[in-house]
Amino acid sequence: xxxxxxxxxxxxxxxxxxxxxxxxxxxxxxxxxxxxxxxxxxxxxxxxxxxxxxxxxxxxxxxxxxxxxxxxxxxxxxxxxxxxxxxxxxxxxxxxxxxxxxxxxxxxxxxxxxxxxxxxxxxxxxxxxxxxxxxxxxxxxxxxxxxxxxxxxxxxxxxxxxxxxxxxxxxxxxxxxxxxxxxxxxxxxxxxxxxxxxxxxxxxxxxxxxxxxxxxxxxxxxxxxxxxxxxxxxxxxxxxxxxxxxxxxxxxxxxxxxxxxxxxxxxxxxxxxxxxxxxxxxxxxxxxxxxxxxxxxxxxxxxxxxxxxxxxxxxxxxxxxxxxxxxxxxxxxxxxxxxxxxxxxxxxxxxxxxxxxxxxxxxxxxxxxxxxxxxxxxxxxxxxxxxxxxxxxxxxxx
Amino acid sequence: xxxxxxxxxxxxxxxxxxxxxxxxxxxxxxxxxxxxxxxxxxxxxxxxxxxxxxxxxxxxxxxxxxxxxxxxxxxxxxxxxxxxxxxxxxxxxxxxxxxxxxxxxxxxxxxxxxxxxxxxxxxxxxxxxxxxxxxxxxxxxxxxxxxxxxxxxxxxxxxxxxxxxxxxxxxxxxxxxxxxxxxxxxxxxxxxxxxxxxxxxxxxxxxxxxxxxxxxxxxxxxxxxxxxxxxxxxxxxxxxxxxxxxxxxxxxxxxxxxxxxxxxxxxxxxxxxxxxxxxxxxxxxxxxxxxxxxxxxxxx
Numbered sequence: 001x002x003x004x005x006x007x008x009x010x011x012x013x014x015x016x017x018x019x020x021x022x023x024x025x026x027x028x029x030x031x032x033x034x035x036x037x038x039x040x041x042x043x044x045x046x047x048x049x050x051x052x053x054x055x056x057x058x059x060x061x062x063x064x065x066x067x068x069x070x071x072x073x074x075x076x077x078x079x080x081x082x083x084x085x086x087x088x089x090x091x092x093x094x095x096x097x098x099x100x101x102x103x104x105x106x107x108x109x110x111x112x113x114x115x116x117x118x119x120x121x122x123x124x125x126x127x128x129x130x131x132x133x134x135x136x137x138x139x140x141x142x143x144x145x146x147x148x149x150x151x152x153x154x155x156x157x158x159x160x161x162x163x164x165x166x167x168x169x170x171x172x173x174x175x176x177x178x179x180x181x182x183x184x185x186x187x188x189x190x191x192x193x194x195x196x197x198x199x200x201x202x203x204x205x206x207x208x209x210x211x212x213x214x215x216x217x218x219x220x221x222x223x224x225x226x227x228x229x230x231x232x233x234x235x236x237x238x239x240x241x242x243x244x245x246x247x248x249x250x251x252x253x254x255x256x257x258x259x260x261x262x263x264x265x266x267x268x269x270x271x272x273x274x275x276x277x278x279x280x281x282x283x284x285x286x287x288x289x290x291x292x293x294x295x296x297x298x299x300x301x302x303x304x305x306x307x308x309x310x311x312x313x314x315x316x317x318x319x320x321x322x323x324x325x326x327x328x329x330x331x332x333x334x335x336x337x338x339x340x341x342x343x344x345x346x347x348x349x350x351x352x353x354x355x356x357x358x359x360x361x362x363x364x365x366x367x368x369x370x371x372x373x374x375x376x377x378x379x380x381x382x383x384x385x386x387x388x389x390x391x392x393x394x395x396x397x398x
Numbered sequence: 399x400x401x402x403x404x405x406x407x408x409x410x411x412x413x414x415x416x417x418x419x420x421x422x423x424x425x426x427x428x429x430x431x432x433x434x435x436x437x438x439x440x441x442x443x444x445x446x447x448x449x450x451x452x453x454x455x456x457x458x459x460x461x462x463x464x465x466x467x468x469x470x471x472x473x474x475x476x477x478x479x480x481x482x483x484x485x486x487x488x489x490x491x492x493x494x495x496x497x498x499x500x501x502x503x504x505x506x507x508x509x510x511x512x513x514x515x516x517x518x519x520x521x522x523x524x525x526x527x528x529x530x531x532x533x534x535x536x537x538x539x540x541x542x543x544x545x546x547x548x549x550x551x552x553x554x555x556x557x558x559x560x561x562x563x564x565x566x567x568x569x570x571x572x573x574x575x576x577x578x579x580x581x582x583x584x585x586x587x588x589x590x591x592x593x594x595x596x597x598x599x600x601x602x603x604x605x606x607x608x609x610x611x612x613x614x615x616x617x618x619x620x621x622x623x624x625x626x627x628x629x630x631x632x633x634x635x636x637x638x639x640x641x642x643x644x645x646x647x648x649x650x651x652x653x654x655x656x657x658x659x660x661x662x663x664x665x666x667x668x669x670x671x672x673x674x675x676x677x678x679x680x681x682x683x684x685x686x687x688x689x690x691x692x693x694x695x696x697x698x
Contacts, residue, residue, distance in 0.1 A: 052524035224663030
């Protein structure tokens with residue numbers, strides 16, 4: 001009978017270990033003749049994200065990325081290679097993410113990942129992706145753990161949540177006359193990073209801590225949390241929530257007649273939020289780090305909208321398809337720079353040399369062999385009658 | 399010395415929490431009521447209650463948006479659809495399942511729920527939609543307590559439905575026949591009651607109750623295939639707490655769970671489900687037959 005626990009222990013070790021000898025590794029790709037996912041005519045790229053469930057809205061990101069790669073393939077591919085893009089649905093559940101990424105790396109043998117979504121999800125596969133040295137360009141999260149501590153094969157772009165939440169807190173205190181803050185946050189690494197940054201900024205200024213009100217991703221009713229926020233007496237609520245709970249909490253606050261100043265992370269920057277939240281969202285400030293998706297005075301946005309009309313006509317013009325498009329731009333640029341002799345090491349070495357790249361929707365993107373943090377500035381938009389209106393220029397941390 | 403009540407519990411906005419909890423609890427109660435109704439008449443514990451409700455709500459959504467029907471008409475048509483849908487499930491699937499083991503119907507209803515989940519996603523997609531609010535307008539205010547029009551409607555619908563159903567089971571011949579089947583199938587059959595018809599009726603009514611919940615909850619929780627997951631789980635717990643065989647028990651269980659959910663969601667949202675289910679375990683340990691359930695004894 002003592003065999004059973006031992007067996008279980010063995011199984012757990014086997015499943016938990018990311019450095020199984022059979023897995024593709026950096027040395028294999030540099031020394032050996034074959035590079036995972038690369039042939040003379042094709043390069044395999046993988047991603048994951050929710051196509052259903054509480055975060056299902058984000059599914060548009062991978063679908064748009066897929067459409068972007070189709071466009072590139074129609075134009076003849078990059079350096080003679082067409083892109084084969086495989087994206088997995090993990091329903092925003094980290095346990096499913098682990099299975100999806102193992103499949104992508106070990107069965108599909110992807111060359112690189114692009115746009116894998118979610119903070120808890122990226123956290124769940126981080127060690128594995130690092131151990132297997134699979135380049136991951138623009139993971140779809142703003143968690144600081146992507147770039148701190150530095151990881152050779154992870155290239156963050158999105159403004160990290162610590163910087164984002166600190167900017168929101170400073171803006172509220174210095175520009176909006178905020179006296180008391182409450183934070184509505186997702187009870188995981190994503191929400192907690194936002195909360196911690198708010199608390200840190202308040203502490204630095206010797207102000208009382210913000211009231212913290214959490215939710216779980218499986219929650220569906222937020223009336224209790226809305227009440228908690230109201231009874232806290234906060235005049236400002238900062239949101240670190242994905243679209244469904246984010247929209248719902250705004251609607252619930254509206255229902256009980258609680259109308260604080262609202263500030264939100266960029267993660268709900270999409271028109272879909274207006275239907276979910278109803279009229280109570282009017283006036284909410286939301287952070288953005290890419291240009292406004294409906295600003296047709298910007299030639300890059302005109303290009304994005306033309307792409308959408310041709311390659312993803314069923315998807316909405318909005319923040320989620322906009323980032324999906326931008327992921328494609330950055331990834332393709334990296335692939336171009338890597339040249340004809342495509343290896344993972346070469347791909348990363350060339351990406352490390354990227355300086356002030358302005359050819360994508362990202363205003364300016366730079367990397368170095370020791371810095372993969374990505375964007376460091378954001379601006380505010382205000383929700384107004386079903387639209388986001390830009391209200392500030394780019395702001396960096398004080 | 400005696401003031402052991404923690405201050406945190408005194409400072410709570412109890413009035414509002416109760417109103418929210420009772421509204422939420424009414425929805426749990428309606429769903430639980432359907433589960434108990436089906437169990438009492440057919441002896442099958444259904445795990446598909448949430449998904450049949452979700453599916454019916456999608457039907458309502460289609461009637462409201464694609465066909466532009468007024469809410470009351472869409473509501474009535476959806477009830478009709480759900481009733482027939484439930485009866486059909488009984489007639490086509492469950493009646494043919496061998497009940498030699500308790501597990502067969504359980505697996506079948508679990509399977510049914512997964513089929514409906516996938517089916518709804520396939521037909522309507524997985525994106526989260528907003529469901530039209532049946533009532534619009536400013537909320538009612540009682541001092542500091544706010545009662546949204548939707549929550550008021552939820553109270554009214556629950557109260558009316560419960561009254562109708564209690565009257566139905568007490569006074570109508572069909573209702574009495576259904577109770578007779580629940581009481582003693584063999585004796586009921588000998589008295590000339592068609593067990594098959596009663597089973598189909600039980601499923602139809604139970605499924606229609608779920609559809610009511612779905613249509614009332616979708617304006618709050620939004621509409622997507624996974625919308626009923628959390629609600630169905632709580633409703634199931636409410637049915638068990640109430641004693642599975644007791645219709646009033648399902649209502650009491652549902653309301654209790656709604657209040658616990660509301661208070662726990664306020665005080666410790668990350669422990670909301672843990673607290674709710676800890677309570678269920680305690681109830682079942684203290685009263686194995688549930689709050690209002692009858693202890694089933696079998697002669698050996």
